[in-house]
Amino acid sequence: MSTDRRIVLFDLYGVIARYQRPGALAKMAARCNAPADVFAEAYWACRQPYDAGRWSASEYWTAVLRWLSRTADTDTVEELRRTDIDSWSRVDRRMVGYARSLRDVAEVALLSNMPSDHADAFRAAHPWLRDLDHVAFSGKINAAKPDPAAFCHCVVAMRAAPADFLFVDDRDENVRAAQAIGMNGHVFTGLDELAATVDTWLPAGGRTS
Structure with a gap:
């Protein structure tokens, strides 16, 4: 009706x-010292609960970094978060x-x-x-x-x-x-x-x- x-x-x-700024995923992968394809897999595989408001930024990036077997320290998480936001602006x-x-x-x-x-x-x-x-x-x-x-x-x-x-x-x-x-x-x-x-x-x- x-x-x-x-x-x-x-x-x-x-x-x-x-769409996302070209080169942004590669830049974030380099910050994590991870291969670009492996980083992209983690980035997208963990994304849905972050998009849907079930995870905070910290929870999302911690999940990505754990996927990559990297330490989720505060400075790394914040740098990745800011780079990510800029890439979609x-x-x-x-x-x-x-x-x-x-x-x-x-x-x-x-x-x-x-x-x-x-x-x-x-x-x-x-x-x-x-x-x-x-x-x-x-x-x-x-x-x-x-x-x-x-x-x-x-x-x-x-x-x-x-x-x-x-x-x-x-x-x-x-x-x-x-x-x-x-x-x-x-x-x-x-x-x-x-x-x-x-x-x-x-x-x-x-x-x-």
């Missing part, structure tokens, strides 16, 4: 923000502008898989987030995509119906998860394709072009 609202719900990385300014412009014709929200400490740093560095109608980071809501709970959080928080949302993500599995709870979905491949989809989805009087 729809309340006849139009809410464009954006993923962050791969849509509005850029870049945005696509054109996409930021487009998302903000949509607020003239629709509500605009964000749902991103991001640890709690990353979210705090990202908010501080990107004041444009305050222009959005709702912002949800997985580490703050204790649910990470494609968990249905992440999408349901946005539905409840915005007092909307699933059908009111157009969810935009670059990963097909996340779009399918959103559609499974009743949201509309779009797999992001570029701004032009997204703008055409949004224009079609909006009521005729509220289109952006």
Whole structure:
């Protein structure tokens, strides 16, 4: 059931923000004196509970370092944490502008898989987030995509119906998860394709072009 609202719900990385900074994993691997491929395996294998708010930054990095048979001293953990946060800090300014412009014709929200400490740093560095109608980071809501709970959080928080949302993500599995709870979905491949989809989805009087 729809309340006849139009809410464009954006993923962050791969849509509005850029992927991890090139060379960041190799830099962190070197700090740990570990092969880059082994470090990357540990980095991603331990990530889900950190993204979902079940582990703190200290718990996450301790797990990564133990995987690598390295000592999790405070200085190493903090250096890795700061390097990691910086590696995910870049945005696509054109996409930021487009998302903000949509607020003239629709509500605009964000749902991103991001640890709690990353979210705090990202908010501080990107004041444009305050222009959005709702912002949800997985580490703050204790649910990470494609968990249905992440999408349901946005539905409840915005007092909307699933059908009111157009969810935009670059990963097909996340779009399918959103559609499974009743949201509309779009797999992001570029701004032009997204703008055409949004224009079609909006009521005729509220289109952006």
